[in-house]
Amino acid sequence: MSTNKVKSRPEDFEVEELTEFAPASGPFALYRLTKRGMGTLEAVQAIARRWKFPRHAISFGGLKDRHAVTHQWLTIQRGPRRDLQQESFSLTYQSQANRPFESTDITANRFRIVLRDMADDSASGMTATAARVRQFGVPNYFDDQRFGSLGESGEFIAKPWCLGDYERAVWLAIADRNVHDRPRVRDEKDLLQQHWGDWELLARKLTDSPGRGLFRHLAEHPTDFRRAITFLPADLRSLYLAAFQSAIWNDILAEWLREQLPGECLKPLTVGHQSLLTWAEISPASSRELTELTLPLPSARLHLEPGPLLDLCERVVSRHGLALRELRVKYPRDSFFSKGDRAAAIVPRDLNVSPAGTASTILDFTLPRGAYATMIVKSLLDAG
Numbered sequence: 001m002s003t004n005k006v007k008s009r010p011e012d013f014e015v016e017e018l019t020e021f022a023p024a025s026g027p028f029a030l031y032r033l034t035k036r037g038m039g040t041l042e043a044v045q046a047i048a049r050r051w052k053f054p055r056h057a058i059s060f061g062g063l064k065d066r067h068a069v070t071h072q073w074l075t076i077q078r079g080p081r082r083d084l085q086q087e088s089f090s091l092t093y094q095s096q097a098n099r100p101f102e103s104t105d106i107t108a109n110r111f112r113i114v115l116r117d118m119a120d121d122s123a124s125g126m127t128a129t130a131a132r133v134r135q136f137g138v139p140n141y142f143d144d145q146r147f148g149s150l151g152e153s154g155e156f157i158a159k160p161w162c163l164g165d166y167e168r169a170v171w172l173a174i175a176d177r178n179v180h181d182r183p184r185v186r187d188e189k190d191l192l193q194q195h196w197g198d199w200e201l202l203a204r205k206l207t208d209s210p211g212r213g214l215f216r217h218l219a220e221h222p223t224d225f226r227r228a229i230t231f232l233p234a235d236l237r238s239l240y241l242a243a244f245q246s247a248i249w250n251d252i253l254a255e256w257l258r259e260q261l262p263g264e265c266l267k268p269l270t271v272g273h274q275s276l277l278t279w280a281e282i283s284p285a286s287s288r289e290l291t292e293l294t295l296p297l298p299s300a301r302l303h304l305e306p307g308p309l310l311d312l313c314e315r316v317v318s319r320h321g322l323a324l325r326e327l328r329v330k331y332p333r334d335s336f337f338s339k340g341d342r343a344a345a346i347v348p349r350d351l352n353v354s355p356a357g358t359a360s361t362i363l364d365f366t367l368p369r370g371a372y373a374t375m376i377v378k379s380l381l382d383a384g
Helices: 040-051 120-136 158-162 166-174 183-194 199-205 212-220 225-231 234-260 284-292 308-319 373-383
Strands: 013-019 028-036 058-060 069-077 089-097 106-115 266-271 274-279 294-296 341-343 349-355 361-368
Touching: 028 040, 040 058, 040 069, 040 089, 040 234, 106 373, 120 284, 120 349, 120 373, 158 166, 158 234, 166 225, 166 234, 183 199, 199 212, 212 225, 234 266, 234 274, 234 294, 234 308, 294 308, 361 373
Parallel strands: 013 069
Antiparallel strands: 013 106, 028 069, 028 089, 058 069, 106 361, 266 274, 294 341, 349 361
16 A cells, blocks of 8 residues: 555544443543544553543543544543643543443444545546445454554564563563654664663663663663563553564464465455455355454463364464464563454445545545554555
């Protein structure tokens, strides 16, 4: 998918969380968060700082893209009954609730996406392709946004963490350069790479760093990387595990497609660093099977009966250098892989493709919770 066609500016990608969350009297203040050019975790951290709340008091349903205009819900335990306006986000008080807002409260996400710099044949082809996407759907892969924590090394932080190599996990988390790094973060990582192990020097030089507590801990306990990993924010630790698990799940789905669908129906699809598979037109029977299929999120918590699905999961996990039973972290106990199933295919609701002036196209559609709008865009552009 050409990067100049989508997200040319944040307002080109708009997403709205849909929910049936019922307000009620209670200790949780419910808010509508609208943000622009800012990640959800950044906004939540800014709210916590501004209103002096502990991070755990704030609950939200989903991580929304930084490069977008997004509307989502969140609750704050004993939060103020007022609004908050900042440069990149606004928080609008709605009502009270008797419990925190959670991911399961999201019923769907509604998207409006503007594609720019479209060639005439690409735009017309996309209109024709939309009918096939409505009929056959697209693979429900975790898309590029899921893997933002993957640095220039190409190593997932969670892999050495699972294997008990805490130093490597910490290095990847705080010192591995990332294309998303801002200049100050990149400078800090350069310093960490140059002086790795000299924790007293790093603690002195990086007093304004969010990781200063980790540096001070290692200055006092230079080999205790096991404890050091707990100084990484819990939200980030969850993202590291989710990225690795998602990459493995993507490979499981691609392998299932390779084994179950005729080769002439398949074509390559690149998602981030992964070479995966998608389908063009498929038989009605295959379409029904795909839209009804769910595949488990891989982890040591997965208990499958012996059979083809377990064999498939074991085989794919082994390609990532682990056995399925090793796909867990022993420490700290508050970090763990998700458990559950994920739909193999998604069919967008209310998909509409319409021209929007010279060389631009607007896409409108609704997706179930957890599905990536960019998978719809990639499929439309690739086939158009």
